[in-house]
Amino acid sequence: MARSTASAPVSVPLEESKAAYLALKAKNLSLDLTRGKPSPEQLDLSAALLDLDLSGSFTSADGVDTRNYGGTDGLVELRTIYSELLGIPVPQLLALGNASLAVMHDVVVHALLHGVPGNTVPWHNEQIAFICPSPGYDRHFAITEALGIRNIRVPYLPDGSLDLAAIATHLQDPDVRGMWLVPMYANPTGATVTLEEAEQLMSLPAAAPDFRIFWDNAYAVHHLSDDEPGALDVLGLAAAAGHPDRPLVFASTSKVTFAGAGVSFFGASTANIAWYRTHAAVQTIGPDKVNQLRHARFLQSADGVRAHMRKHRELLAPKFAMVEQILASRLTGHARWTQPLGGYFVTLTAPRGTATRAVDLAKAAGIAVTPAGAAFPYGDDPDDAVIRIAPSFPSLDELEAAISGLCDCVLLAEAEAAVEAAAEAAGEH
Numbered sequence: 001m002a003r004s005t006a007s008a009p010v011s012v013p014l015e016e017s018k019a020a021y022l023a024l025k026a027k028n029l030s031l032d033l034t035r036g037k038p039s040p041e042q043l044d045l046s047a048a049l050l051d052l053d054l055s056g057s058f059t060s061a062d063g064v065d066t067r068n069y070g071g072t073d074g075l076v077e078l079r080t081i082y083s084e085l086l087g088i089p090v091p092q093l094l095a096l097g098n099a100s101l102a103v104m105h106d107v108v109v110h111a112l113l114h115g116v117p118g119n120t121v122p123w124h125n126e127q128i129a130f131i132c133p134s135p136g137y138d139r140h141f142a143i144t145e146a147l148g149i150r151n152i153r154v155p156y157l158p159d160g161s162l163d164l165a166a167i168a169t170h171l172q173d174p175d176v177r178g179m180w181l182v183p184m185y186a187n188p189t190g191a192t193v194t195l196e197e198a199e200q201l202m203s204l205p206a207a208a209p210d211f212r213i214f215w216d217n218a219y220a221v222h223h224l225s226d227d228e229p230g231a232l233d234v235l236g237l238a239a240a241a242g243h244p245d246r247p248l249v250f251a252s253t254s255k256v257t258f259a260g261a262g263v264s265f266f267g268a269s270t271a272n273i274a275w276y277r278t279h280a281a282v283q284t285i286g287p288d289k290v291n292q293l294r295h296a297r298f299l300q301s302a303d304g305v306r307a308h309m310r311k312h313r314e315l316l317a318p319k320f321a322m323v324e325q326i327l328a329s330r331l332t333g334h335a336r337w338t339q340p341l342g343g344y345f346v347t348l349t350a351p352r353g354t355a356t357r358a359v360d361l362a363k364a365a366g367i368a369v370t371p372a373g374a375a376f377p378y379g380d381d382p383d384d385a386v387i388r389i390a391p392s393f394p395s396l397d398e399l400e401a402a403i404s405g406l407c408d409c410v411l412l413a414e415a416e417a418a419v420e421a422a423a424e425a426a427g428e429h
Contacts, residue, residue: 012334012411012414012415013415014412014415014416014418014419016415017408017411017412017414017415017416018412018415020408020411020412021361021365021408021409021412024365024405024408024409025364025365025366027365027366027401027405028366029365029366029367029401029402029405030366031366031367031368031394031398031401031402031405032367032368032393032394032402033367033368033369033370033389033390033391033394033402033403033406034368034369034370034390035370035390035393036187036255036344036345036390036392036393037259037390037392037393038255038259038312038392038393039315039392039393039394039395041315042255042312042315042316042392043258043259045308045311045312045315046256046257046258046298046308048298049257049258049294049295049298050294052294052297052298054290054293054294054297058290058293060075060076060077060289060293060296061075061076061077062075062076064289066289066290066292066293067289067290069285069286070285070286071286071287071289072277072280072281072284072285072286072287073094073095073277074094074095074096074263074265074287074289074292075095075289075292075293075296076090077296078095078263078292078293078295078296078299079093079094079095079265081296081299081300081301081302081304081305082095082251082265082302084302085220085221085230085231085251085302085305086217086220086231086249086251086265086267087230087231087232087233087234087235087236088235088249088267089235091270091273092235092267092268092269092270092273093265093266093267094265094266094267094273094276094277095263095264095265095287095292096263096264096265096266096287097263097264097284097287097288098252098254098260098261098262098263098264098288098291099252099254099260099264100216100218100250100251100252100254100264100265100266101139101143102264103250103264103266104140104143104214104216104250105143106279106280106283107214107248107266107276108143108144108147108149108178109147110275110276110279110280111123111177111178111212112124112128112147113279114279115210116210116212116245116272116275117210117245117269117271117272117275118209118210118245119208119209119210123149123177124148126175127150127175128149128150128175128177128178129149129150129151129152129170129173129175129176129177129178130144130149130150130151130152130176130177130178130179130180131152131154131167131170131171131176131178131179131180132144132151132152132153132154132179132180132376132377133154133155133156133162133163133179133180133181133186134153134154134155134156134375134376134377135156135188135189135347135375135376135381135386135388136180136182136186136187136188136375136376137180137182137186137187137188137216137375138370138374138375140180140214140216141180141376141377141378144178144180145377145378149178150175151377151378152170152176152377153376153377153380153382154166154167154170156189156191160189160190160191160338161191161194161197162193162197162201164197164200164201164204167179167201167204168204168205171204171205171206171207171208171211172205172207173207174207174208175208176206176207176208176211177208177210177211177212178211178212178213178214179211179212179213179214180214180216181193181201181213181214181215181216182216182217182218182219183198183215183216183217183231183232183234184217184219184220184229184231184342184343185219185222185340185341185342185343185344186219186343187218187219187343187344187345187375188345188346188347188375188386188388188389189338189340189345189347190338190339190340190341190342190343190345190346190347192229192341192342193232195232198232198234198237199237199241201213202234202237202238202240202241202243202246202247203241203242203243206243210245211246212245212246212247212248213246213247213248214248214250215234215247215248215249215250216250216251217231217249217250217251218250218251218252218254218255219255219342219343219344220251221256221305221306221309222255222309222312222342222343222344223309223313223341223342224313224316224317224320224340224341224342224343225313225317225341225342227341228306234247234249235247235249235267235268235269238269239269244269244271245268245269245271245272247268248266248267248268248272249265249266249267249268250264250265250266250267251264251265251267252264252265253295253299255312255344256299256305256308256309256312257295257298257299261291262291262295263287263291263292263295316391316392318396319391319392319394319396319399320340320346320391322391322396322399322400322403323346323389323391323399323403324337324339324346326400326403326404326407327346327348327403327407330404330407330411331348331407331410331411334350334351334410334411334414335348335349335350335351335410336348336349337349337389344390344391344392345388345389345390346388346389346391347375347386347387347388347389348386348387348388348389348406348410349385349386349387350385350386350387350410350413350414351385351413351414351417352383352384352385353383353384353385353417354384354385354410354413354414354416354417355372355373355381355384355385355386355387355413356372356373356384357413357416357417358372358387358406358409358410358412358413359371359372359387359409361408361409361412361413362405362406362409365405365408365409367402367405367406367409369387369388369389369406370387370388370390372384372386372387373386374388375388387406387410389403389406391403
């Protein structure tokens with residue numbers, strides 16, 4: 001579970017905050033904290049991927065000529081590597097195209113058009129809704145919103161855990177057919193689903209027999225410390241709970257090798273895999289197996305992936321440490337923030353009603369930050385407090401300037417809100 005730091009409020013004079021902000025604007029910065037992108041140095045870690053000479057043998061371990069059509073399940077050697085990392089049997093794990101987000105989108109569309117195992121009625125014939133633990137991944141919410149599915153915001157509990165009672169209540173509604181979830185180092189909270197939470201999620205009664213949890217294990221190997229917990233055996237938990245078809249597992253190498261030029265994975269029950277194969281067969285003759293072969297030979301094994309990710313950690317951990325140091329020195333008493341143990345994000349919770357103003361101030365000062373509210377369905381943060389920080393892409397020097405500048409913006413927004421509240425209170429008397 002990601003830790004969160006907070007303390008008692010401390011007031012800051014408005015004029016002092018304004019002066020600091022004007023000094024920030026005078027620096028004419030151009031910095032970007034918007035997306036969780038690997039830095040150029042991280043991408044360089046996989047440069048050898050492009051130097052591999054495959055001309056000696058383009059044939060996969062099971063005899064597939066990777067240059068030709070076919071092999072719709074993906075290469076068995078790569079599936080074997082990720083089978084161990086994700087805790088999914090090889091026959092129930094597919095290696096697909098370059099983006100897991102595209103697979104998620106396709107799965108939702110297939111369900112809308114054809115229904116899923118357990119209910120062959122196409123979802124588009126009914127009023128479908130998805131549970132959305134929030135703050136969460138904006139691109140998840142965008143998929144369901146774009147396809148006309150109602151997103152239901154379910155806030156995390158104050159300790160960062162899932163609100164299982166609220167989820168259980170929503171599952172009594174037969175319209176609720178899905179749930180988005182990043183189970184390890186969630187985007188953007190950094191929270192990790194515990195074994196006990198996972199067992200409950202797989203066991204909760206649902207009014208809809210075809211309820212699915214979209215289990216996006218995007219950060220399963222993205223640790224920031226020596227503690228490297230393995231992925232939960234969610235398929236085994238679901239089977240033991242009597243709901244083997246409930247979880248749909250997604251992952252990719254996007255932040256392992258090259259973002260946008262990697263390999264995605266889809267894991268599920270035998271019935272769900274057969275269902276996906278049936279509908280995907282109309283869409284494609286097979287994935288880019290040459291790219292998969294390159295990845296399999298570069299990564300070599302599950303331990304090879306773990307060793308590679310420790311190189312990522314050497315580059316990322318100092319950045320997260322810097323964010324923590326600056327926030328602690330500048331915002332203690334003014335805001336709270338997460339201290340993630342892995343993943344790509346820090347969640348900064350500013351005083352209520354100030355996030356939009358702080359982000360706007362940052363933009364005007366040359367610091368691009370993900371729009372306030374982006375981590376909530378429909379872009380609506382009811383507290384207008386959450387700001388997502390992505391420390392991975394900037395250099396350390398750029399990151400230091402960006403986080404320090406963002407702190408100036410949070411403090412000014414807080415000071416302005418305090419003055420406005422005081423003026424309103426005075427007017428009431």
